[in-house]
Amino acid sequence: GTPETRTPTGAVTGCPASAFGQQGAFLTTANGARLRDSDHSLKAGPRGPILLQDHHFREKITHFDHERIPERVVHARGTGAHGVFTAYGTGAAICRAGFLKKGRETPVFVRFSTVLGSRGSADTVRDTRGFATKFYTDEGTFDLVGNNIPVFFIQDAIKFPDIIHAGKPHPDREIPQAQSAHDTFWDFVSLHTEAQHHTIWNMSDRGIPRSYRTMEGFGVHTFRLVNDAGETVLVKFHWKPKLGVHSLTWEEAQLISGVDPDFHRRDLYDAIEAGAFPEWELGLQVFPDNPEETFAGIDLLDPTKIVPEELAEVQPVGRLVLNRTPTNFFAETEQVAFHLGNLPPGIDVTNDPLLQGRLFSYVDTQLTRLAGPNFTQIPINAPHAPVNDMLRDGFHQHAVHAGVAPYRPNSLDGGNPFEAGDAENAFVDVPVRVAEAPKIRANPASFDDHFSQARLFWQSMSAVEKEHIVAAYTFELGKCYEQVIKERQLRCLAQIDPVLCEQVAVGLGLPVPAPASELADVTASPALSQLGAEWPAD
Numbered sequence: 001g002t003p004e005t006r007t008p009t010g011a012v013t014g015c016p017a018s019a020f021g022q023q024g025a026f027l028t029t030a031n032g033a034r035l036r037d038s039d040h041s042l043k044a045g046p047r048g049p050i051l052l053q054d055h056h057f058r059e060k061i062t063h064f065d066h067e068r069i070p071e072r073v074v075h076a077r078g079t080g081a082h083g084v085f086t087a088y089g090t091g092a093a094i095c096r097a098g099f100l101k102k103g104r105e106t107p108v109f110v111r112f113s114t115v116l117g118s119r120g121s122a123d124t125v126r127d128t129r130g131f132a133t134k135f136y137t138d139e140g141t142f143d144l145v146g147n148n149i150p151v152f153f154i155q156d157a158i159k160f161p162d163i164i165h166a167g168k169p170h171p172d173r174e175i176p177q178a179q180s181a182h183d184t185f186w187d188f189v190s191l192h193t194e195a196q197h198h199t200i201w202n203m204s205d206r207g208i209p210r211s212y213r214t215m216e217g218f219g220v221h222t223f224r225l226v227n228d229a230g231e232t233v234l235v236k237f238h239w240k241p242k243l244g245v246h247s248l249t250w251e252e253a254q255l256i257s258g259v260d261p262d263f264h265r266r267d268l269y270d271a272i273e274a275g276a277f278p279e280w281e282l283g284l285q286v287f288p289d290n291p292e293e294t295f296a297g298i299d300l301l302d303p304t305k306i307v308p309e310e311l312a313e314v315q316p317v318g319r320l321v322l323n324r325t326p327t328n329f330f331a332e333t334e335q336v337a338f339h340l341g342n343l344p345p346g347i348d349v350t351n352d353p354l355l356q357g358r359l360f361s362y363v364d365t366q367l368t369r370l371a372g373p374n375f376t377q378i379p380i381n382a383p384h385a386p387v388n389d390m391l392r393d394g395f396h397q398h399a400v401h402a403g404v405a406p407y408r409p410n411s412l413d414g415g416n417p418f419e420a421g422d423a424e425n426a427f428v429d430v431p432v433r434v435a436e437a438p439k440i441r442a443n444p445a446s447f448d449d450h451f452s453q454a455r456l457f458w459q460s461m462s463a464v465e466k467e468h469i470v471a472a473y474t475f476e477l478g479k480c481y482e483q484v485i486k487e488r489q490l491r492c493l494a495q496i497d498p499v500l501c502e503q504v505a506v507g508l509g510l511p512v513p514a515p516a517s518e519l520a521d522v523t524a525s526p527a528l529s530q531l532g533a534e535w536p537a538d
């Protein structure tokens with residue numbers, strides 16, 4: 001007597017989730033036949049070979065042989081937790097998304113990660129950290145897929161394979177696991193100088209957080225919000241940890257990597273289990289939606305730039321509390337699939353060329369990682385909003401869809417599916433004007449400033465923080481084999497600050513480059529005239 005269950009799509013499935021729960025009183029095969037013995041294979045006599053007909057043996061071994069799925073191509077090492085987001089209501093005037101309405105509680109799942117190490121790498125390495133949040137809102141899932149550093153290495157997603165190839169272990173010897181201690185990494189960031197701002201954050205204490213609980217999170221890109229009246233603003237998302245921002249010292253990070261490589265994972269789990277629930281406040285920097293998409297002269301579409309909080313204060317809109325650890329690491333933390341296109345009505349994307357590329361990449365990689373197009377049916381990815389999507393079939397289809405072929409309107413299947421009122425609750429792309437401009441492979445000229453914000457960051461540091469940054473550059477560059485790369489990176493540091501450059505050069509035992517040393521800027525946009533385009537330079 002298995003009861004039929006009905007999915008939100010109206011699909012009928014014959015198998016309640018409890019059938020997979022491994023809770024029964026006795027052991028069975030995967031098909032439910034009761035087993036008497038799972039410790040001895042079926043053999044031709046006690047000393048004979050195993051018989052091919054031993055279905056239970058083959059099923060047990062085959063399933064085990066296929067237990068692993070590919071690790072994420074980046075952010076492979078991570079840990080997750082469930083929680084709840086409670087809105088203050090302060091964001092409701094600028095964003096129509098229901099989850100920002102006063103007092104609204106939304107379940108969430110958060111996955112924290114390092115970027116470059118493999119699944120089994122140590123937690124306390126110097127690296128950027130991922131901070132990805134899935135809000136299961138009533139109006140569809142919202143994924144805020146951010147990092148603990150507010151800027152990114154590159155300005156255009158087309159370079160993502162290149163920066164990751166440069167940062168991952170060398171192809172011949174598969175070392176190092178740590179991000180930055182090698183030639184290809186420093187080769188990339190000294191040639192693609194747009195990476196220098198993110199890199200100085202990595203070399204600061206932000207690169208070795210004390211705990212996931214003491215990290216800020218940043219949506220990095222600028223997003224566009226729309227309110228009930230159809231008015232728009234541009235925003236950047238910020239997570240502020242209630243415990244404040246804390247880092248490890250380099251010596252602590254080294255010791256902990258050896259003594260407890262699971263340090264951050266354990267810290268999060270233990271805190272939640274002990275009832276010390278980690279908390280963050282979600283805040284917004286809000287900018288007028290002007291046609292230039294700039295604020296205080298800063299190009300809001302350039303993901304290597306911040307807007308200093310002194311110029312646009314972060315306005316709190318709600319509180320996140322993580323209060324439950326996963327029941328099963330694989331089912332939840334490993335199988336969770338984030339995607340920047342998962343947006344509720346009221347939140348829209350901008351033309352940031354890094355964001356635009358990410359909109360393609362995540363689902364694409366998940367089609368391989370989670371084997372086919374039906375991974376939104378995996379419980380951790382299933383929306384909490386009703387689903388009626390007309391998608392059919394494919395690998396790992398769990399729904400048994402009823403009715404005729406899914407197309408709309410469909411006069412064979414109950415008439416018009418769009419109920420009165422649906423349209424006003426639906427996601428509507430903000431009808432922003434798309435520039436009438438030539439097709440071109442180039443950046444706006446404003447993207448060519450690669451050093452002024454790295455300099456701002458350096459100048460904002462205390463004396464001790466500066467010492468740590470110098471020590472980090474000296475250690476990491478000291479691991480490079482190629483002198484030419486160290487020298488080129490020193491010329492980049494000279495563009496940031498002469499004292500920083502000199503101290504690192506002394507640490508490396510290399511001559512200090514002349515103040516205005518020539519720096520080949522391979523990433524600057526080609527002049528538009530060279531590209532044969534007639535487009536007024538901005």
Ligand code: HEM
Nearest residue numbers: 072075111130131132146147152157160220357358361365
């Ligand atoms: C994974 C953040 C840029 C491709 C992730 C994850 C985070 C993240 C947090 C881990 C998700 C998880 O925990 O499952 C960011 C941020 C970026 C950025 C903040 C820049 C602002 C990019 C770009 C691309 C990219 C430019 C490609 C064009 C990927 C891929 C994964 C990933 C393929 C693995 C996803 C999966 O297997 O589920 N990213 N990323 N990311 N990111 Fe990014």
